[in-house]
Amino acid sequence: MRFSSGNICKSKCNILFMTKQHMRLVLPISKCFKLSKLGARRFKITSSWNPGIGHCCVANRAVAGLRDRWMEFQGIKNWEGLLDPLDDDLRKEILRYGEFIEAAYCCFDFDMSSPTYATCLYPKSSMLSDCGLDKTGYKVVKNLYATCVVQMPRWTKKTFPNLASPRSSWIGYVAVCDDEQEIARLGRRDVVIAYRGTATSSEWLENFRATLTCLPDDMTTSDENYDQPMVQSGLLNLYTTNTQCDQSLQDTIREEIGKIVDKYSDEALSITITGHSLGAALATLTACDITTKFSNAPIVSVVSFGGPRVGNKSFRCQLEKSGTNVLRIVNPDDPITKVPGFVIDNDIDDMAEKGTTHMASTGMPSWLQKCMEDTQWVYAEVGKELRLSSKDLCPQIINKGNIATCHDLKTYLHLVDNFVKVEHNRETH
Template sequence: MALSLSNSAILFTKSPKAFNNIIINPPQTHYLTSLFPRQKSQSRSELRVLYRTDHSLTKLEEEEVQAVDRQSERRRLADVWSEIHGQDEWVGLLDPMDPLLRSELIRYGEMAQACYDAFDFDPFSKYCGSCRFIRRKFFESLEMSSTHQNYDVSRYLYATSNINLANFFKKSRWPKVWSKNANWIGYVAVSSDEASRTLGRRDITVAWRGTVTHLEWISDLMDFLRPISANRIPCPDSNVKAESGFLDLYTNKDETCRFCKYSAREQILTEVKRLMEIYSGEELSITITGHSLGAALAILSAYDIAETGLNVAADGRVVPVSVFSFSGPRVGNSRFKERLEWLGVKVLRVVNAHDVVPKSPGLVFNECAPAMLMKMAEGLPWSYSHVGVGLELDHCNSPFLKPTKDLVCTHNLEALLHLLDGYHGKGHRFVLASGRDPALVNKASDFLKEHYLVPPYWRQNENKGMVRHKDGRWIQPERPKLDDHPDDIHRHLKQIGLASDHDHA
């Protein structure tokens, strides 16, 4: 594989001597500019990566790239963000793929990926199950671009491990740990003043962690549908149901635990309420993202925010609630779908066609079954329906990825973001548009073809987190004190009618 660089494109070609030959070509196209200025940007040539089987673009491809660039230059995200977030159900934006929508999907997908990158999976760590970084330096610690560093993480989210979901919760082997019953499951972030000017509104984002290293959680969770109202989520229709395991994970709490004294539901509702109050005079949006199990929690929490009316500002304005879901399972029944759409929640689901998770639960009774059959099965506890709009991608279209059916690979979030970067519409050539490094795919998988010479599972902490003490011993360093005990949650729960002084006592 030879590598050809130009001001506007990196062109990959197959060759036994991978990366040995670098050819500099003259400029051929304009650049696709990123949403925010790149931090410490050295060269804008990194903004586009194109796959080719020779050393040049065809005239037709060059014209297509230039047309995309001209389209991007004419449109500002601040002017069209409502469309990007589903105001018109993404009609006309998916095929061909709208460049701004692609950019935003990748950006929110990276915010979901950050939940994996920041999570401590190591059972030999006394902090296993927590976030590895303090909230105020979250994106900086992950060395994410200025696109994400223009958001401030306002709260971490925790859930109790006292439910039957062993492959989602991680526990340390140490006898004395940061928490015995809690796991970090995501965060709430809000765009800075600078980012808000570019975005055209103040964006409140919720990112949920999923589980990707094992897929046994499908059988752990996929039990039966339960009325939403059974878990104290307000709903006027008892026939609106969601998967019972998702509901438990979202609403369970452990009052003896510092971090999950309040449920994930209570944590997120109070934080959204608080931020809505702080920025009440501004144009706002609420965007929720997640991958895998986190995608299910994203849809459930979006429904909850809309159903409780937390997205209604003090002056009566309805703040749009959107979900960008990645590789998510079905969450509820057809009545849940109808209720979610009636509430105005917009959901865009991005999936890999070969991933089994989005096909679960409801393998037999689902939205693809004949309408008459679904009507007959409506009352069954395993009759499910996807919500929103689906965008199905196929990893077999990428020249970088192995044509494997490995379940973990097909469910991988980095691979899905790679597929998004190269997707231009059905039947279009796979052309990476933003310059996202394909090597990221192998960060936690073995999905890239071997001739790209990127080692599998390459992302590791230096010395597995061990540091050398001044006395010469190798030890685990202490971390800054976790700063997210939500002392103010009860006050906000009272404000939105979900708690009383008696509950606090």
């Protein structure tokens, strides 16, 4: 794995690494982030379209590259040839979508003592600008809420009344690119659905409901060649549960996407769903729902960071058959990406591509594999994986066992910002 602008060192697993620091120099993660332009808590999204830019020829080539290749960057060819080495234009797009997630975190009220706990701090009309993201070319058109159905212990009602009350929590937003210059730069009108990660205790409890459950009929395609698609129970509950006062996240998404698809049916359109942690899993489930519900859906892509597993092998097959493009950015030092459940895969090549968190089923009796699948704990990885290890760029955070930092969205964006390529050492041992 190679990182930009630095020296080369060799890892124990016989892979070359390039970092901004000498091998002998180890910095705390806070200092490592200062090396990156993305070191701030809130990242500023700025369009590369700039009529006053000095190096106009270079800028024009960059704009043309994005405008002409946007389908490739949205995964129409499964990101073939773009990840190793990481294409610079794709890197910018990944970072741009990551910054939309940062805005979702910035907008959320984390103060449990506040009467506005678990809501959005800013009005929809000024949400992005209030987060310091006033030059995106996007306009927020819908707030998104998810509802937890987990019953909290009785003592929480007196100690934390806001926590125990059954209500929906703000979890993200839908934004549409409405700036003509940005549309020209992107080559199409882009719709972003951005989800934050786990923030409330109820959501944590939903995360622990990790057994698989069948997708409802209106989220599946009729195909007798596949077993029933299944996803994590708690995740599905978050997506489909409504209350007397609030519609479900699923209903909100379907309603808003239906309006957008109808309104811009005569334009080049893309839907990009992005999220971190729980939001990454929700992004994948949302993409599945959109491509299943809307036969006239445009290109639907997922750019996820540090997401847990979502569903079983049949769920993965449904995603692939529907043409949903999923790019998962994974830090192998982040334990969240290795849960829930375990993975059995009959495809050896696929296992090698997905990593070391899989259980080989080669030689396993079919009855034993069936028994394991019946436990409703057998998951399957989905989409294309971009693996970026924090151990390679800033090993001190691993040495100290800083799991939270490994999972932090800031860590992921920093790794994407510095990653160049994976280069295997030719030396033999």
